[in-house]
Amino acid sequence: MFDALSDRLERIGGRLRSRGRITPADLAEALSEIRTALLEADVELSVARAFCDNVAARCSVEALSKSLTPGQQVVKAVHEELIAVLGGETLKISYASRPPTVILLAGLQGAGKTTTAAKLAQWFKAQGRNPLLVAADLQRPAAIEQLRILAEQAGVAFSSSGTDPVDVARHGVEEGFRLGRDVVILDTAGRLSIDQALMAEVAAISAATSPHYTFLVIDAMTGQDAVHTAKAFDETLALDGVVLTKLDGDARGGAALSVKYVLGKPIAFASTGEKLGDLDLFHPDRMADRILGMGDVLSLIEQAERTIDTEQAAQSAARMLEGTFTFDDFLDQMNQVKKMGSIGGLMKLMPGMSKQMRDAASQIDDGEIARIEGMVHSMTKAERQNPDLIDRSRQARIARGSGRSVADVAQLIKQFKQMSKMMKSLGAGKMPSIPGLGGGLSGARQMAQLAKSDPAQLQQLLGQSGGGGLPSAPWAPKAPGVGGGAGSKNKKKKGGRVTPPKGR
Amino acid sequence: MVTILIIIGIVVVLAGAGVVVTKRRSSPALGAGTPAPQRIEPAAVAPVVLDTTTDAVPADVAVVEGAPVAPVVTPADELSESTPPSVGAASAKSRGIFAGLRAARRLKAIEPSTWDELESSLLRGDVGVTTTTRLLETLRAEVAAGTVTDGSGLLERLRSLLIATLSQVERPEHGELSLEVAAGRVPVWLLVGVNGVGKTTTIGKLAYRAGGEGKKVLLAAGDTFRAAAGEQLATWGARSEVDVVLGAAGADPSAVIFDAVQRAGARGFDVVIADTAGRLHNKVNLVEELKKIRRVADREPGQVTEVLLVIDATTGQNALQQARQFTEAVSVTGIVLSKFDGSARGGVVVAIEAELKIPVRFLGVGEHASDLIAFEPIAFVDALLADDPVA
Known part of the structure; x- marks a missing residue:
C-alpha cells in the first residue's frame, strides 16, 4: 500500500507542524525530502519533479509566513496536489445501450490480469449485471483453466473457444450477445510493451471486439518503467483507465501516481487482496486521504452497505449502543463482517491507524475469526445471551468444546464485555477516553459527509450530545492519524488490552 | 483477538449508522499464538488433479509422468536447441x-x-x-x-x-545451482516470491536446463492456492519431459512438496524443484506458511540446497523489501531476475546485492524454456549502460 509513503510524508509534516515559522531553507529541505520520498515510492522521476514544483507553487514562503500554522499549510498543499495528481473523479461505468458492454484487459505478464478479470466479473455481478468471462490468453500454460476455475468461484459464465486469441475474443463477444450477457470481460495474454508482434495482436483483438472500456492492469509494485509501459499500451489501445493490483503489499504504489500524471487516464479500479471480493472502484480523494494516513471511512461504509443486511445491522448497532449486545448478535455480525472481505483490508480503511496498527492489521489471520467463532459456538444459548453467567467451570467447558485454552476463553469474554461497555458509553454520547484510542471519532469532514447522506440515522444514533465529542477538522494538529504519537506511547499497558472507559 | 473484536464492534456500529471509533494498539500481542496459517477461498474449489495414478502417493496427490499432458502451446520450437540468448540480445x-x-x-x-x-x-x-x-x-x-x-x-x-x-557477493559460475547434500539426501530447490513474478515459468526453465545437463528432475507443484497453477507447472513438465507431483487444489503445500521429496528419494531423482504460491512478503501468515514449507522440505530425505527468490525486473524499490523479508524468513540463496527482456532495467538488484549480499543467479529473458541465462555482472552492467538503439 501507500503506507510507507504516507509515513514519510507524516514525518515530514510532523516536523514542519511543530514549527511556528518556516524559512525558505526549511521549505526547500522539506521539498527535497518529499522528492526523495516520492522517488523511493517509485514515482517516476519527472513526475516527482513536477509534483514538488507544484507543491512549492501552492505554498510560497510569503503565504506560509502569514499562516499561523505553516507546517499544516505544507501538508495541506501536499494533500491537494496528491488529489490533483491522482485525478478528481471516480470512474463511472456507463453501460452500452446495445449490450454487451465489452471490457478489455491488457498488461504485462504477471500484473494480475486473470485474477482481475474474475474480480471484475464478481464486481459487475454485485452491481446486478450479468457478466461473461472470456479467456483469450492462449499463451500462458493453464491460463484458460485458471479463469475457468475463477469464473466458477465467482459464479459467472465463462467462454473460451478457438485457437487464435482474436477469434476467441470475437467469439466471446458474440457468445455474450447470444446469451444475453450485458458485460463481457476479455482476459488477454501478458505481453511486453516492446514486443511488436504481441502488441499488434492485442490491437487486433481490440479492433475485432471494439471494447467500450480498455483497462491496463498494472502491478502496484512497478517501478520507473510503469510510465513507459503505460504510454506504449495507451498508444496501441487508447486506454480508458488503469486497474491497480496488489495494493495490499507494502509497495508504495508510486506507479499509480505516475501513470495517472503522465497519461491523464483515471485509475478505475484497485485490487487489495486475494479474495475475489477484494476489488473496488478507485476513489482518488479517498486514496489521497489514505496516503496521508487519514483512513477511508467512506469506502468502509460502502463496503458495509453492500454486504451487510443493514436493517439487522442497525438493530444490532442500536443494541450495542444500549449495552444489550449479546454473543448471538456478535456471531451474527461477525458473519456479516466476514462477507466484507479480509479484516486486514478493512483495517486499512480505518482512520487514525498508526503504522503499527496497520502492520498489525495486515497480520490478522481470517482463521482467527474462525477460532473466535468456535469459542462462541461452544457456549450454551443462555451463556450467549448473558455472558455474565460464564464462571470458571463454564469457561473450562467452553475451552474444551472449542479446543482453545481457558485463558483464550477468559480473554474473549473479558474483551467482549469491554467492547460492550465502550460502545455503550459511545451510545450515551460520551467520548470514551481510552488510553491508546488515539483518533477518537473520525474526522469532522467525513462525519459531515455522512450527515449529508443520511442525517437521520446519524442523529438517531449519536443523540443530541453525540456530536459534541467530535474532534476538530482533519488538518488540526491532533487530527486522526496525522497527529498522533501520544496514544501509541501507553498502548503497551497490560499486554495492549483495552482499558475500560474512565469513570465507569 | 482484541483487534477483531474492536473491528467487529466498529463495523456493527458503522453499518447501522456510520459512527467510527478507532483504536490504537501495538502489534506484539496480536501475532502471538496464531497457528496454522490458511487462506480462505470464497467458493468450493474444483480439484486440479490431472492424473490419479494410483501410485504409492497419498490420495490427494497425483503424479504426472513425463508427457501425458497436452501442452497449451506446442513446445516444439521452444525445445529446439537454439543458441541460448544472451544479455546483449x-x-x-x-x-x-x-x-x-x-x-x-x-x-x-x-x-x-x-x-x-x-x-x-x-x-x-x-x-x-x-x-x-x-x-x-x-x-x-x-x-x-x-x-x-x-x-x-x-x-x-x-x-x-x-x-x-556486483562483484562483492560470491556467485557460483555459469549459474550453477547447488546439489551438495549429505549421503542419502535429495537436493531441493525452492522457488519463492510475490504474486505474478514468474515462479512457475522459472521452474519450467530450470527444469529444462537441469534436464539438458542430464539430471533427473522431479517438479513439486507447491502452489496449491492459485487456480490452475498445478496445471501450468504440469504443462512445463510436459514440455521439458520432466515428472511433476501435483496436489489437489487447496492441499497443504508442505505435504505436496514432502511427497515429491520422498518419491524422489525412493526413485533416484537427482533434484526436486519445488514451486510455491505467490505471496506478498508483508503477509505474516503466508510467510509463516513458507517457513513451514522450507522446514518440511528440509526433512529427511530432502535437503534444501537453494532457495531462489524470483523478482520481476519491472519491480521498483519494493524489490528490496521483498528480498529483505524473504531472506529473513527462508534464507534466500539467490535471485532470479525475471522478465528482463522487457523495457525495465531491474537496477534494483544493484541495491539488493549491495545491501543484502544476495547474489543474482539468473536472468529470465523470454517465454521459451531456454530463455534463462546465468547472471554475469559485466554483461549486466553493460546492458544497463547500453545506449538506446531505438530512441
Missing part, C-alpha cells in the same frame, strides 16, 4: 537506462548537468535513491580529487563501480 530490443547519457559520454568537461543526467539515469533504471546517492558521492569525491576529469572517464568509473558492487 535481451537488451538490444529494449531501452538502456543510460539512454540519455550519450551526450555525457562525448562531453569533455564535467558540468552540473552531467551530474543531473547521471542521477536521472540511475534513478530511472530503478537503482534507487540510496544507492544512486552513494555512487554519485564516490564519483564526486574522485572528481574533486582529480582522478576523473572528463565525461567519458566519469562513465567508465561508474561502470567499474557498478561492476565492483
Whole structure:
C-alpha cells in the first residue's frame, strides 16, 4: 500500500507542524525530502519533479509566513496536489445501450490480469449485471483453466473457444450477445510493451471486439518503467483507465501516481487482496486521504452497505449502543463482517491507524475469526445471551468444546464485555477516553459527509450530545492519524488490552 | 483477538449508522499464538488433479509422468536447441537506462548537468535513491580529487563501480545451482516470491536446463492456492519431459512438496524443484506458511540446497523489501531476475546485492524454456549502460 509513503510524508509534516515559522531553507529541505520520498515510492522521476514544483507553487514562503500554522499549510498543499495528481473523479461505468458492454484487459505478464478479470466479473455481478468471462490468453500454460476455475468461484459464465486469441475474443463477444450477457470481460495474454508482434495482436483483438472500456492492469509494485509501459499500451489501445493490483503489499504504489500524471487516464479500479471480493472502484480523494494516513471511512461504509443486511445491522448497532449486545448478535455480525472481505483490508480503511496498527492489521489471520467463532459456538444459548453467567467451570467447558485454552476463553469474554461497555458509553454520547484510542471519532469532514447522506440515522444514533465529542477538522494538529504519537506511547499497558472507559 | 473484536464492534456500529471509533494498539500481542496459517477461498474449489495414478502417493496427490499432458502451446520450437540468448540480445530490443547519457559520454568537461543526467539515469533504471546517492558521492569525491576529469572517464568509473558492487557477493559460475547434500539426501530447490513474478515459468526453465545437463528432475507443484497453477507447472513438465507431483487444489503445500521429496528419494531423482504460491512478503501468515514449507522440505530425505527468490525486473524499490523479508524468513540463496527482456532495467538488484549480499543467479529473458541465462555482472552492467538503439 501507500503506507510507507504516507509515513514519510507524516514525518515530514510532523516536523514542519511543530514549527511556528518556516524559512525558505526549511521549505526547500522539506521539498527535497518529499522528492526523495516520492522517488523511493517509485514515482517516476519527472513526475516527482513536477509534483514538488507544484507543491512549492501552492505554498510560497510569503503565504506560509502569514499562516499561523505553516507546517499544516505544507501538508495541506501536499494533500491537494496528491488529489490533483491522482485525478478528481471516480470512474463511472456507463453501460452500452446495445449490450454487451465489452471490457478489455491488457498488461504485462504477471500484473494480475486473470485474477482481475474474475474480480471484475464478481464486481459487475454485485452491481446486478450479468457478466461473461472470456479467456483469450492462449499463451500462458493453464491460463484458460485458471479463469475457468475463477469464473466458477465467482459464479459467472465463462467462454473460451478457438485457437487464435482474436477469434476467441470475437467469439466471446458474440457468445455474450447470444446469451444475453450485458458485460463481457476479455482476459488477454501478458505481453511486453516492446514486443511488436504481441502488441499488434492485442490491437487486433481490440479492433475485432471494439471494447467500450480498455483497462491496463498494472502491478502496484512497478517501478520507473510503469510510465513507459503505460504510454506504449495507451498508444496501441487508447486506454480508458488503469486497474491497480496488489495494493495490499507494502509497495508504495508510486506507479499509480505516475501513470495517472503522465497519461491523464483515471485509475478505475484497485485490487487489495486475494479474495475475489477484494476489488473496488478507485476513489482518488479517498486514496489521497489514505496516503496521508487519514483512513477511508467512506469506502468502509460502502463496503458495509453492500454486504451487510443493514436493517439487522442497525438493530444490532442500536443494541450495542444500549449495552444489550449479546454473543448471538456478535456471531451474527461477525458473519456479516466476514462477507466484507479480509479484516486486514478493512483495517486499512480505518482512520487514525498508526503504522503499527496497520502492520498489525495486515497480520490478522481470517482463521482467527474462525477460532473466535468456535469459542462462541461452544457456549450454551443462555451463556450467549448473558455472558455474565460464564464462571470458571463454564469457561473450562467452553475451552474444551472449542479446543482453545481457558485463558483464550477468559480473554474473549473479558474483551467482549469491554467492547460492550465502550460502545455503550459511545451510545450515551460520551467520548470514551481510552488510553491508546488515539483518533477518537473520525474526522469532522467525513462525519459531515455522512450527515449529508443520511442525517437521520446519524442523529438517531449519536443523540443530541453525540456530536459534541467530535474532534476538530482533519488538518488540526491532533487530527486522526496525522497527529498522533501520544496514544501509541501507553498502548503497551497490560499486554495492549483495552482499558475500560474512565469513570465507569 | 482484541483487534477483531474492536473491528467487529466498529463495523456493527458503522453499518447501522456510520459512527467510527478507532483504536490504537501495538502489534506484539496480536501475532502471538496464531497457528496454522490458511487462506480462505470464497467458493468450493474444483480439484486440479490431472492424473490419479494410483501410485504409492497419498490420495490427494497425483503424479504426472513425463508427457501425458497436452501442452497449451506446442513446445516444439521452444525445445529446439537454439543458441541460448544472451544479455546483449535481451537488451538490444529494449531501452538502456543510460539512454540519455550519450551526450555525457562525448562531453569533455564535467558540468552540473552531467551530474543531473547521471542521477536521472540511475534513478530511472530503478537503482534507487540510496544507492544512486552513494555512487554519485564516490564519483564526486574522485572528481574533486582529480582522478576523473572528463565525461567519458566519469562513465567508465561508474561502470567499474557498478561492476565492483556486483562483484562483492560470491556467485557460483555459469549459474550453477547447488546439489551438495549429505549421503542419502535429495537436493531441493525452492522457488519463492510475490504474486505474478514468474515462479512457475522459472521452474519450467530450470527444469529444462537441469534436464539438458542430464539430471533427473522431479517438479513439486507447491502452489496449491492459485487456480490452475498445478496445471501450468504440469504443462512445463510436459514440455521439458520432466515428472511433476501435483496436489489437489487447496492441499497443504508442505505435504505436496514432502511427497515429491520422498518419491524422489525412493526413485533416484537427482533434484526436486519445488514451486510455491505467490505471496506478498508483508503477509505474516503466508510467510509463516513458507517457513513451514522450507522446514518440511528440509526433512529427511530432502535437503534444501537453494532457495531462489524470483523478482520481476519491472519491480521498483519494493524489490528490496521483498528480498529483505524473504531472506529473513527462508534464507534466500539467490535471485532470479525475471522478465528482463522487457523495457525495465531491474537496477534494483544493484541495491539488493549491495545491501543484502544476495547474489543474482539468473536472468529470465523470454517465454521459451531456454530463455534463462546465468547472471554475469559485466554483461549486466553493460546492458544497463547500453545506449538506446531505438530512441
